[in-house]
Each structure stands twice: as C-alpha cells, then as structure tokens.
Amino acid sequence: MIELREASVVVPAPEGDAMILHPTSLVLAERRISIIGGNGSGKSTLARLCNGLIEPTTGSVLVAAGADPVPGVRAERSRLDTARDGAAVRRLVGFVFTDASAQLIMPTVAEDLMLSLRRLHPKRAERRAAAEAALARFGLEHLAERSVHTLSGGQKQLLAIATVLATDPAVLVADEPTTLLDLRNARSVGELLMSLPQQVILVTHDLDLAARAERTLVVADGRVVFDGEPDAAVSHYRELVRA
Numbered sequence: 001m002i003e004l005r006e007a008s009v010v011v012p013a014p015e016g017d018a019m020i021l022h023p024t025s026l027v028l029a030e031r032r033i034s035i036i037g038g039n040g041s042g043k044s045t046l047a048r049l050c051n052g053l054i055e056p057t058t059g060s061v062l063v064a065a066g067a068d069p070v071p072g073v074r075a076e077r078s079r080l081d082t083a084r085d086g087a088a089v090r091r092l093v094g095f096v097f098t099d100a101s102a103q104l105i106m107p108t109v110a111e112d113l114m115l116s117l118r119r120l121h122p123k124r125a126e127r128r129a130a131a132e133a134a135l136a137r138f139g140l141e142h143l144a145e146r147s148v149h150t151l152s153g154g155q156k157q158l159l160a161i162a163t164v165l166a167t168d169p170a171v172l173v174a175d176e177p178t179t180l181l182d183l184r185n186a187r188s189v190g191e192l193l194m195s196l197p198q199q200v201i202l203v204t205h206d207l208d209l210a211a212r213a214e215r216t217l218v219v220a221d222g223r224v225v226f227d228g229e230p231d232a233a234v235s236h237y238r239e240l241v242r243a
C-alpha cells in the first residue's frame with residue numbers, strides 16, 4: 001500500500017519553478033491500479049513518486065513496510081517514507097521503465113538477473129540457481145547466455161520485469177511497459193502484469209489494458225482529475241480529449 005499525503009513536485013524551469021504535480025493525496029491499496037492521461041500530464045511523475053525515484057517537493061509519500069523486517073529500518077515502523085528510507089522503499093517497490101534497454105546493464109541475460117540478486121543471494125552458486133529459476137518462470141531460460149543487446153524488444157521487456165520481480169518486491173510500478181512493443185508482445189506483457197501476485201501500478205496509453213485494473217486514475221495538467229472505476233475513468237479521459 002502506498003499513500004501520498006499532499007505530495008507535490010516542483011521543478012526548476014527557465015521562467016520560474018514549475019509545479020508538475022499539484023498537491024495530491026491518495027491511498028493506493030487495490031491490487032491493480034492503472035494511470036492514464038495525455039502526454040506530459042504528469043503520469044510518470046506520479047509513478048516515480050511511488051518508489052522514491054522522485055521525492056516530493058512538499059508533502060510525503062509513504063509505503064507500507066509489510067510483515068518482513070526491512071534492513072536498516074526499525075521493526076516498529078510500519079510505514080516507510082520515500083524521502084527518508086529510499087533504499088528500503090526501492091526494495092519494496094520495483095519499477096519497470098518503458099525502454100527496457102535502460103534497465104539491462106550486464107552483458108548476458110543470466111548476469112543481468114544475477115546482478116539484481118546479489119543482495120538476496122550473496123553466494124554465487126545460489127545466485128546462479130535463483131537467476132535460472134527466475135528465467136524459467138518467464139520462459140526465458142533458453143536466452144540465459146545471450147547478450148542482452150541481441151534480444152528483441154519483447155524479450156528485453158520480459159527480462160526487465162523478471163529482473164525486478166526476482167527480488168520479490170511487494171509492489172511493481174510499470175511506466176508504459178508496453179508502449180514500445182508490437183501487438184503480440186504488448187499483449188503478453190499486459191497478461192503477465194495482470195497475473196502477478198504483487199500489487200501493480202501501471203501507467204499506460206493502452207486503454208483496454210488500463211480498463212482491466214480495479215481502479216484507474218486520470219491525470220491532466222499535473223492533477224489527478226478522476227479516480228475510480230476503470231470504464232468510467234476511460235470515458236472521462238475520452239471526454240477530456242474531445243473537449
């Protein structure tokens with residue numbers, strides 16, 4: 001569960017500071033939440049606030065710590081603050097980017113997964129076994145020794161998601177994960193995201209996918225202008241575009 005309390009984001013701009021997210025309060029507890037809206041409306045800003053990639057300029061963003069102890073955080077604290085507990089928050093809230101290439105940094109597929117597992121499995125042999133299990137879960141085991149540069153866009157996005165999920169975050173935030181994919185790959189990544197046990201917060205321009213969430217936020221001009229049932233949210237967004 002993620003809570004925004006009057007969280008705003010202000011960035012420096014040539015003509016003075018610009019508020020790209022107006023003070024926003026939300027409790028994000030549903031298992032499937034989608035975020036839709038026009039280009040530049042503030043969707044990525046909202047998504048990045050959820051795992052501390054961006055810190056709020058004012059207000060705060062809190063993440064439920066879950067039942068397991070979080071390294072570096074005192075046990076009695078049930079809420080983590082993205083500004084104060086950044087590293088712990090990023091372990092609880094995984095983030096998938098639009099362009100998976102930006103996320104894949106090691107030469108081979110298996111090494112990339114092993115990199116994300118180094119904290120969870122300090123011993124190399126265990127790390128290798130965990131990486132192989134994670135690849136098998138996503139049907140990528142045959143690619144283990146391939147260079148990440150030779151993967152197709154769909155394979156890269158699946159690997160990026162596998163890499164983030166390998167450390168078992170409680171929440172997955174995905175920022176337009178299907179935008180660069182063809183129809184078949186977009187469908188399979190969409191299906192995967194909808195089938196995960198984790199809470200998923202999905203920014204997307206795919207309105208059919210967005211409508212499969214339990215709750216949809218519509219963002220316009222740095223504000224959440226609709227928050228509720230997905231079909232009604234999509235209608236609201238279509239009305240905004242027509243206006």
Ligand SMILES: Nc1ncnc2c1ncn2[C@@H]1O[C@H](COP(=O)(O)OP(=O)(O)OP(=O)(O)O)[C@@H](O)[C@H]1O
Nearest residue numbers: 011012013020037038039040041042043044045046
């Ligand atoms: N660091 C920054 N400095 C200045 N302006 C920024 C910065 N980050 C975002 N913006 C601006 O804030 C606005 C919202 O950006 P954001 O990336 O959140 O939009 P978005 O809804 O995700 O757009 P898209 O659908 O095009 O990805 C845009 O006008 C963007 O140019």
